[in-house]
Structure formats: structure tokens, C-alpha cells
Amino acid sequence: MIASLFHIFNPPSIAVRVANDDTTFDPLSYPNLNILTTGKVQGKIRIVHSAADDSKLGLISTRVWITKENDKEEVAVQTGFENKTFTFTIEGPNRFSSFNIYHETTIQIPHACEYMGNLRIDAPNTSLSSDALDNLQWDKVHVRLSASTVALQSLYADSINIRTSNSSISGAFDAGNISLATTNGAVTAKLVVREPKDGRQSQVMMETSNAHVNLHVDATPTTSGLWMETKTKNGRIAMGTLLGPATTGSYIGAVNENGTIDFSLDASQTGQPLDVYNKTMNGNVVSSIMVPHQQPFKGHVQNMNGSVAVNLTEEFRGQFTLETLNSSTTVEGSDLRFDQDETNNKSGLHGKGLSEIKVVTMNAPANLRFYREGESLAADSKMEHQTGSRRQWRST
Known part of the structure; x- marks a missing residue:
């Protein structure tokens, strides 16, 4: 209870950079994306189909805010490339009774890419939004959130499965x-x-x-x-x-x-x-x-x-x-x-x-x-x- 009250009056406000918080990927080689969060982390995820991008590379960019300076040691970003799948994981602590870590993550798909494979998002306490996805098609989209909104202007796929709660x-x-x-x-x-x-x-x-x-x-x-x-x-x-x-x-x-x-x-x-x-x-x-x-x-x-x-x-x-x-x-x-x-x-x-x-x-x-x-x-x-x-x- 005390920790929860502390969080209300001391929200994460200290911006920090962590390793791998900006990571590029080739959507032709890795058409499948896994976006995951673990531990006591809350925040936002936004998917964007870039209007103009000559690099032909995708970019996942996350920004992190913490409550106290020593909280930085409790957060990390892990990346993995395997079986045509790029996995981006934000790791937070499990020991806190309140959420001291906040993130805002953008998934940017290059304009030249009009088809992607599977998208998996498993991110409790994280909202999901999108922008300019009208010309982007996915194979399967599987989303698991909790206590956060889903607001997607448009989403095209063969299969869409979205779950959240209390929102x-x-x-x-x-x-x-x-x-x-x-x-x-x-x-x-x-x-x-x-x-x-x-x-x-x-x-x-x-x-x-x-x-x-x-x-x-x-x-x-x-x-x-x-x-x-x-x-x-x-x-x-x-x-x-x-x-x-x-x-x-x-x-x-x-x-x-x-x-x-x-x-x-x-x-x-x-x-x-x-x-x-x-x-x-x-x-x-x-x-x-x-x-x-x-x-x-x-x-x-x-x-x-x-x-x-x-x-x-x-x-x-x-x-x-x-x-x-x-x-x-x-x-x-x-x-x-x-x-x-x-x-x-x-x-x-x-x-x-x-x-x-x-x-x-x-x-x-x-x-x-x-x-x-x-x-x-x-x-x-x-x-x-x-x-x-x-x-x-x-x-x-």
C-alpha cells in the first residue's frame, strides 16, 4: 500500500537510455515480430507504417522513464533474431509492488514494405495504438495486454486476435x-x-x-x-x-x-x-x-x-x-x-x-x-x- 501511494505521487519521470533501445531489423529477412514486456513495466506501444523511408529497414525504438536513479539497473532491452522472427523484449523488475518503470515504444515499418508475417505483442499494462497502417498487411496478429486500451485506426491481416482487460x-x-x-x-x-x-x-x-x-x-x-x-x-x-x-x-x-x-x-x-x-x-x-x-x-x-x-x-x-x-x-x-x-x-x-x-x-x-x-x-x-x-x- 505504501509503495502504491509512493508511485502515485512519484511517477516515473527520469528519462534514461538503455542498450538496444533503438534497434533496426530487415523486414524481408525477419517478417515476424515479437514485442514483449516482462516484470513491473507499464507504458505504450505504437505501430507506424512510415510515410517515407528510403532505408528499407524497420526500427523499434523505446524510451524509458524511471522513478529513482538506481531503478535504471532494473530495466533492460533484449533483442533476438531467429527463424525469420525478430524479438524485442523490455525487461523490468519483479520485486516492486508498484510500477517504477515506464516506456514508450514505437514499431516503425518502412514504407516500401507492404506485407509482414506474424505480429505478436505480449505486454501487460501497456496500451496499443497505430498510425497509417492502411497499406500494410499482416498474416496473423496476436495481442495480449491488460489494464490498457487498444485503439487502432486500421489493421489488416488474415487473422486478428486481441485481448486486454479493464479497458x-x-x-x-x-x-x-x-x-x-x-x-x-x-x-x-x-x-x-x-x-x-x-x-x-x-x-x-x-x-x-x-x-x-x-x-x-x-x-x-x-x-x-x-x-x-x-x-x-x-x-x-x-x-x-x-x-x-x-x-x-x-x-x-x-x-x-x-x-x-x-x-x-x-x-x-x-x-x-x-x-x-x-x-x-x-x-x-x-x-x-x-x-x-x-x-x-x-x-x-x-x-x-x-x-x-x-x-x-x-x-x-x-x-x-x-x-x-x-x-x-x-x-x-x-x-x-x-x-x-x-x-x-x-x-x-x-x-x-x-x-x-x-x-x-x-x-x-x-x-x-x-x-x-x-x-x-x-x-x-x-x-x-x-x-x-x-x-x-x-x-x-
Whole structure:
């Protein structure tokens, strides 16, 4: 406790230089990067794609601040070159009960380099940011942080996996597989999901707690579809998704607890079956979906102590079921045939087909509406995505 109070009033403010704090590397010979910190170290990491650099060499530069002069003996920078991988490690002490070492590290990739291999960052108590990465493509990005923010203007890779805690994740991410996870911090992201290089189904996972998730997703044409799920609790989920054409079906899910779900999906172009799952409690659900044309759609929306409003385009052809306890149900649209039409329980058919929608609530109303495509709320998502630009994936 005393050491922690000492750190608050005596933050690291003495700048020091240590061996290897400026190290160059050849990205052609060493396309893979490992950036690591060990011990009681905190700070910032920034990735930059240099606007103009004739050297064709990459540079990792770190600056270190300490609290007391003798702390300098407790910090070191180690470098290693092996198996096409450059490893840069900032080593700090383990004996301090507070953080006496602070660093600011810049990873500079030369402008001439447009493709890199794998990027691994394992740096607790260190934030991550980027600048001008629009024309830089990675193979795999694997990031492990804690208690620090991730704010990336843009990041392009075949696979992106980012973890932090007690802080937020934000940015634009373009990849075949994307996983962003934190706790006690918001996730705010624009995603472009492409077909992975291995040809398997794209996997997207967003997860946090005690905070909101705000997603804008554009899934480009794939051969294996998309599996995507978003989770939080004690926060709000707001997501708009455009699915491109696929040759196999997709699954899109949003799971919450003690928070609302605002779900908008345009699957009218996918040409394949689609499963959708929305679940929460103690919060309302608004789910607006442009269903696939002439393909089976299966939707399940579940809530407790919160209302549900589901809007589907009239392309939906099949069975609907609404069940509630201690509240009411409504179904609106044309070409409806009811098998059961009670206040708290409705079921029947909308047209003829294999699609299914089931809505289950407790202590709150359930509403289902069938709209023409231009009138559906999901059309708003379609227009937002169509006005954006798609980036051409570069082969290597």
C-alpha cells in the first residue's frame, strides 16, 4: 500500500537510455515480430507504417522513464533474431509492488514494405495504438495486454486476435478471422470480414462485460459463410451487419445480460441459409433482418423482463411462434395464417416455406412484423454499408 501511494505521487519521470533501445531489423529477412514486456513495466506501444523511408529497414525504438536513479539497473532491452522472427523484449523488475518503470515504444515499418508475417505483442499494462497502417498487411496478429486500451485506426491481416482487460478496444479491422475481447471496457469496431486464406468459415467473436459493444460489420463474399457472435453483460449491444454472397450458411448471434440489443442485419444478398440468435434479460431487443432470398432462415429471440420487437422482410416464408408469460404478443403483416391466436401465444405461417422464427419473452411483450424490403428497419444497415468502400485484399 505504501509503495502504491509512493508511485502515485512519484511517477516515473527520469528519462534514461538503455542498450538496444533503438534497434533496426530487415523486414524481408525477419517478417515476424515479437514485442514483449516482462516484470513491473507499464507504458505504450505504437505501430507506424512510415510515410517515407528510403532505408528499407524497420526500427523499434523505446524510451524509458524511471522513478529513482538506481531503478535504471532494473530495466533492460533484449533483442533476438531467429527463424525469420525478430524479438524485442523490455525487461523490468519483479520485486516492486508498484510500477517504477515506464516506456514508450514505437514499431516503425518502412514504407516500401507492404506485407509482414506474424505480429505478436505480449505486454501487460501497456496500451496499443497505430498510425497509417492502411497499406500494410499482416498474416496473423496476436495481442495480449491488460489494464490498457487498444485503439487502432486500421489493421489488416488474415487473422486478428486481441485481448486486454479493464479497458476499451476500438478501431477498424479487416481480416478473415477476428476476435476482440476485454472486460470492463467497451468494444467499438468497424469490421470487414473476408474469406480466410485456409478457405474455412470465417470466425468473428466480440466479447466484453460491464460495457457496450458497437459494431459495424461488412462480410464480403466467401465460400464458407460467417460464424459471428457478440457477447456482453451490463451493457448495450448495437450491431449492423451486411452479409455478402456465400456458398454455405452463416450464423449471427448477440447475447447480453442486463442490457439491450439493437440488431440490424442485411442477409438478402447471401443466397444461403442463415441462423440468428438474440438473447438478453432486463433489457429490450429490437431485431431487424432482411432475410435471405429463397433460402431457409431460422431465428430465435429470447428475453426476460424486457420487450422484443422483431422486424423481418416479407421474403420470410415459413413458421412463426411467439410465446410470453405475463404479457402480450402481436403479429403484423400480410399473407398470415394463424394456428393459434391468443394474447400470450401466437403461432402460424407467413406464406409457404422452410423458415422459422421463434420469440420467447417473460414479463414483457413480444412483437413480430413482416415488412416489404424497402420499409424494413434493416434496410438502414444496407444503405450504410453500400455507401462505404471495400478494400481489395492483396495476395502475397
